[in-house]
Amino acid sequence: MKWLKLVRGELRKLTTTSMPWAFVAVLVVIAAINAAAIIWGTDADGSKAFISTAEDQLSLLAFGANAMLITGLFGAIAVSREYGHGTVVPTFLTTPRRTRAVLAQLTAVFVGGGVLGLVGAGLILVTGAISIPAVDYEFMLSAGTVTRILAAAVLAGGLGAVLGAGIGALVRNTGGAVVGAVLVLLILPPLAVQLASGAAFWIPGTLVSVLSGVVDDPGLPAALLALAAWSLVPAVIGLAAVQKRDVV
Amino acid sequence: MHTLEFENVTKSYGDAVVVDDMTFTVQPGRVTGFLGPNGAGKSTTMKILLDLASADHGRTSIGGTRYRDLDDPARTVGAILEANAFHPARSGRNHLRVLADSGGYPHDRIDELLGLVGLADAADRKAGAYSLGMRQRLGLAAAVLPDPPVLVLDEPSNGLDPQGIRWMRDLLRQRAEMGNTVFVSSHLLSEVEHLADEVVVINRGKLVASGAISDLQQAGTTVRTPTPEPLSKILEDAGATVEIHEGALRVQGLAIAEIGERAHEGGIVLHELTPLAGSLEELFLGWTALETSDEPIVEGVAS
Numbered sequence: 001m002k003w004l005k006l007v008r009g010e011l012r013k014l015t016t017t018s019m020p021w022a023f024v025a026v027l028v029v030i031a032a033i034n035a036a037a038i039i040w041g042t043d044a045d046g047s048k049a050f051i052s053t054a055e056d057q058l059s060l061l062a063f064g065a066n067a068m069l070i071t072g073l074f075g076a077i078a079v080s081r082e083y084g085h086g087t088v089v090p091t092f093l094t095t096p097r098r099t100r101a102v103l104a105q106l107t108a109v110f111v112g113g114g115v116l117g118l119v120g121a122g123l124i125l126v127t128g129a130i131s132i133p134a135v136d137y138e139f140m141l142s143a144g145t146v147t148r149i150l151a152a153a154v155l156a157g158g159l160g161a162v163l164g165a166g167i168g169a170l171v172r173n174t175g176g177a178v179v180g181a182v183l184v185l186l187i188l189p190p191l192a193v194q195l196a197s198g199a200a201f202w203i204p205g206t207l208v209s210v211l212s213g214v215v216d217d218p219g220l221p222a223a224l225l226a227l228a229a230w231s232l233v234p235a236v237i238g239l240a241a242v243q244k245r246d247v248v
Numbered sequence: 249m250h251t252l253e254f255e256n257v258t259k260s261y262g263d264a265v266v267v268d269d270m271t272f273t274v275q276p277g278r279v280t281g282f283l284g285p286n287g288a289g290k291s292t293t294m295k296i297l298l299d300l301a302s303a304d305h306g307r308t309s310i311g312g313t314r315y316r317d318l319d320d321p322a323r324t325v326g327a328i329l330e331a332n333a334f335h336p337a338r339s340g341r342n343h344l345r346v347l348a349d350s351g352g353y354p355h356d357r358i359d360e361l362l363g364l365v366g367l368a369d370a371a372d373r374k375a376g377a378y379s380l381g382m383r384q385r386l387g388l389a390a391a392v393l394p395d396p397p398v399l400v401l402d403e404p405s406n407g408l409d410p411q412g413i414r415w416m417r418d419l420l421r422q423r424a425e426m427g428n429t430v431f432v433s434s435h436l437l438s439e440v441e442h443l444a445d446e447v448v449v450i451n452r453g454k455l456v457a458s459g460a461i462s463d464l465q466q467a468g469t470t471v472r473t474p475t476p477e478p479l480s481k482i483l484e485d486a487g488a489t490v491e492i493h494e495g496a497l498r499v500q501g502l503a504i505a506e507i508g509e510r511a512h513e514g515g516i517v518l519h520e521l522t523p524l525a526g527s528l529e530e531l532f533l534g535w536t537a538l539e540t541s542d543e544p545i546v547e548g549v550a551s
Contacts, residue, residue, distance in 0.1 A: 002352070008349045009350025012346045016335075016345070017335055085336065086330040090347055093322055095350075248295075
């Protein structure tokens with residue numbers, strides 16, 4: 001199938017530069033910081049109450065929201081650099097039907113983002129499982145909870161990458177795409193909450209927390225749909241922008 | 249066999265008309281040079297052919313079919329449009345692997361092609377460390393990777409050393425002899441003179457000349473006569489363009505036999521009547537220096 005070949009080509013693009021490894025390095029650093037915080041960090045009263053219950057540990061180790069932010073940057077860079085380096089030209093020559101080409105790009109970054117989310121969550125959980133007992137607390141997360149954290153991070157990572165890719169296709173300049181992804185994922189949500197407190201249920205951080213099981217509202221199906229909308233709206237706008245635009 | 253057709257193609261960016269009502273064809277089995285000064289509209293014309301840019305008016309086709317409607321466009325047309333269309337951190341080999349994966353081509357040609365273009369030893373180095381000539385060679389390898397019957401190459405000899413230019417020339421000639429369609433833009437006139445069978449010349453987005461180089465190079469006549477002014481008037485009245493230089497007339501737009509007959513009818517003595525065989529460079533400078541008119545100055549077999 002031609003489209004699967006395109007996806008394969010896009011995946012090879014992602015795996016034949018050092019960019020994914022740079023993101024893995026960032027994930028390693030985050031996991032190390034998290035472990036250091038567990039070992040040396042305390043609450044205001046000097047206790048380690050922040051890891052004393054299963055809920056606390058879940059809240060600390062659920063990586064989905066961070067995964068979405070990081071893979072948002074990953075998707076933005078992965079797609080915008082295609083325009084910056086001109087490597088989108090052979091892509092559109094192979095597939096002049098640009099919808100197919102962009103869908104292949106989005107699929108590849110979804111997979112790449114999902115893998116980064118999995119790696120990030122895995123590193124956080126492994127370092128958490130080692131560092132929590134090291135300070136004489138029990139690692140209390142069940143296998144089911146760990147699985148849910150990993151699944152949430154995979155989904156959030158994939159959707160974050162698609163969101164970033166949409167912004168990258170729209171903006172095309174890597175610096176601008178990164179700024180756009182940070183705006184959408186980091187700056188705009190708290191501003192929206194300040195304007196309307198009810199928006200707090202619908203910002204990416206809350207929605208991913210629902211997927212991870214950290215909070216319950218607005219419910220899993222609604223959270224899935226809303227998170228998909230956060231991801232797909234920029235992707236569809238990027239897809240539409242690419243259709244008629246000259247490649248110069 | 250794939251003929252490239254451009255019919256009344258027009259493209260503007262804002263108020264600037266980049267391609268202006270251009271009509272010509274590029275025949276298979278020939279190497280066709282695409283000449284024009286920088287900014288003449290060559291790259292835009294090629295991008296319109298390959299559906300990377302949209303024309304405001306007119307249409308282009310490859311073997312009668314628009315690029316985007318071809319069954320397998322990348323297997324039909326190999327193209328170089330940007331000398332630096334590589335990720336600088338990706339190796340040359342991996343660049344070709346990406347293209348092979350996307351197009352569904354076998355990987356077993358990659359090593360062969362890297363050897364053919366002289367990049368076997370540099371195949372695993374990052375493309376960002378390549379010289380311009382090496383990037384052009386990698387671009388050529390990418391263009392011929394699926395063994396396409398059509399090549400559309402924008403300035404492929406930029407940065408190539410003399411051996412590289414010779415190698416590219418031989419490759420393109422070989423492809424044309426196999427019946428392939430080869431359309432090559434260049435501003436290196438001497439290179440085109442050696443490489444191409446036909447040329448299409450544009451200036452300020454307009455077609456100014458096209459045809460077989462051998463025909464175009466004889467697209468004028470030198471006439472010597474003791475009475476140049478009366479003969480000049482007679483020939484201009486017949487529709488020719490005449491320049492008088494050091495007592496000789498340079499006549500364009502009238503066949504040599506007709507010049508002789510008009511002179512005879514006017515009772516004018518001729519001392520010389522010689523086909524003008526200028527270099528492509530001389531002709532090119534003449535074409536592109538003139539204000540473009542609605543009709544090509546010289547129209548040959550390619551139009």
